Amino acid sequence: MSTEARCILITGSGGFVGKNLVAELRNRGYENLLLFDLDTPKEMLAEYARQAQFVFHLAGVNRPKDPSEFYSGNRGLTEELLHLLAQAGNQAPVLITSSIQAELDNDYGKSKREAEELLFAHERATGAPALVYRLPGVFGKWCRPSYNSVVATFCYNIAHGLPIEVRDPAYSLPLVYIDDVVHTFISAMEEGAVRDRAIPGFCHLTCDVYTVTLGRLAEQIEQFRDSRKTLAVPDMGDAFSRKLYATYLSYLPEDSFSYPLAMHCDERGSFTEFLRTPERGQVSVNISRPGIVKGNHWHHTKNEKFLVVKGQGIIRFRKIGTDKVLSYPVSGEKLEVVDIPTGYTHNIENVGDGEMVTVMWANEPFDPQHPDTFFEKV
Numbered sequence: 512m513s514t515e516a517r518c519i520l521i522t523g524s525g526g527f528v529g530k531n532l533v534a535e536l537r538n539r540g541y542e543n544l545l546l547f548d549l550d551t552p553k554e555m556l557a558e559y560a561r562q563a564q565f566v567f568h569l570a571g572v573n574r575p576k577d578p579s580e581f582y583s584g585n586r587g588l589t590e591e592l593l594h595l596l597a598q599a600g601n602q603a604p605v606l607i608t609s610s611i612q613a614e615l616d617n618d619y620g621k622s623k624r625e626a627e628e629l630l631f632a633h634e635r636a637t638g639a640p641a642l643v644y645r646l647p648g649v650f651g652k653w654c655r656p657s658y659n660s661v662v663a664t665f666c667y668n669i670a671h672g673l674p675i676e677v678r679d680p681a682y683s684l685p686l687v688y689i690d691d692v693v694h695t696f697i698s699a700m701e702e703g704a705v706r707d708r709a710i711p712g713f714c715h716l717t718c719d720v721y722t723v724t725l726g727r728l729a730e731q732i733e734q735f736r737d738s739r740k741t742l743a744v745p746d747m748g749d750a751f752s753r754k755l756y757a758t759y760l761s762y763l764p765e766d767s768f769s770y771p772l773a774m775h776c777d778e779r780g781s782f783t784e785f786l787r788t789p790e791r792g793q794v795s796v797n798i799s800r801p802g803i804v805k806g807n808h809w810h811h812t813k814n815e816k817f818l819v820v821k822g823q824g825i826i827r828f829r830k831i832g833t834d835k836v837l838s839y840p841v842s843g844e845k846l847e848v849v850d851i852p853t854g855y856t857h858n859i860e861n862v863g864d865g866e867m868v869t870v871m872w873a874n875e876p877f878d879p880q881h882p883d884t885f886f887e888k889v
Contacts, residue, residue, distance in 0.1 A: 680726025
């Protein structure tokens with residue numbers, strides 16, 4: 512069945528998981544989406560239940576004013592949906608989001624557990640496949656802060672300069688990333704769910720579950736905030752850090768997407784550091800005025816890459832202890848990277864009529880205590 516033709520019902524389509532699921536389904540070409548949320552006329556649910564060929568039942572209640580709303584919002588809505596499906600003779604698979612709290616003796620957990628039991632009973636009675644996922648904490652873009660996600664709350668508050676409360680820094684919590692969850696759900700619809708061997712009848716999340724303490728979580732998000740001053744880039748080789756940083760950025764205030772850099776200016780032009788990381792070095796932007804020569808130094812171990820993106824210049828090299836000078840013309844009209852080898856004194860001259868802009872990468876952030884930079888004219 513083509514993506515366009517498949518009719519998919521999504522309850523809770525305006526919630527955190529729902530928004531992300533709808534966006535990705537549309538990215539993949541699914542067009543016939545039946546979206547049911549708080550503002551959808553209740554009578555539409557019966558019509559949607561009749562049409563649906565697959566059901567994502569994401570609607571639920573997390574923080575009601577009265578505990579009874581847990582049962583009406585989690586168990587009650589599930590019961591109504593399943594009744595409408597059965598009444599229409601619709602054997603469409605139903606995927607529901609439950610919670611690891613379903614194992615606990617609290618109103619939220621009990622209401623989720625009762626919803627699970629209703630779906631399994633529906634499967635036995637009608638033959639419609641039941642796909643139940645007990646989710647740990649889910650984090651990612653579009654999650655509502657101060658509601659049901661400590662990650663969203665920490666990201667929002669820290670990004671907006673508000674205080675956070677870390678009651679127990681050593682408390683450890685399991686987390687999954689929203690994009691991974693959505694991928695699991697769509698794969699379950701397209702290819703079939705992966706069953707959980709540990710909990711018979713339930714489905715297994717085919718994605719990484721990250722375990723982090725509250726103290727470490729707060730510290731990491733605060734480092735993201737401070738990175739605008741330190742210019743330190745998070746370790747993108749670490750999957751959790753990469754996903755958490757993406758989440759943090761989604762909570763930036765709309766008037767604070769940009770931030771200034773410290774430009775070191777003189778009569779020659781300017782030098783501005785852009786990014787730095789202990790693993791991948793430092794990136795800077797160098798602006799030279801016409802006729803200006805910069806450099807005339809060499810390094811033992813530090814190495815660099817120069818990329819002129821505007822203007823015209825010449826990069827010159829001379830191996831220490833020799834007289835031979837090598838020249839490399841560079842231009843913003845033909846982007847070409849020039850490696851700066853160790854043991855060669857080097858400089859760069861602006862030979863054009865206007866400013867020359869060079870992107871410079873060094874294999875290590877500049878350390879004033881150990882600069883590994885020695886003056887010698889080319």
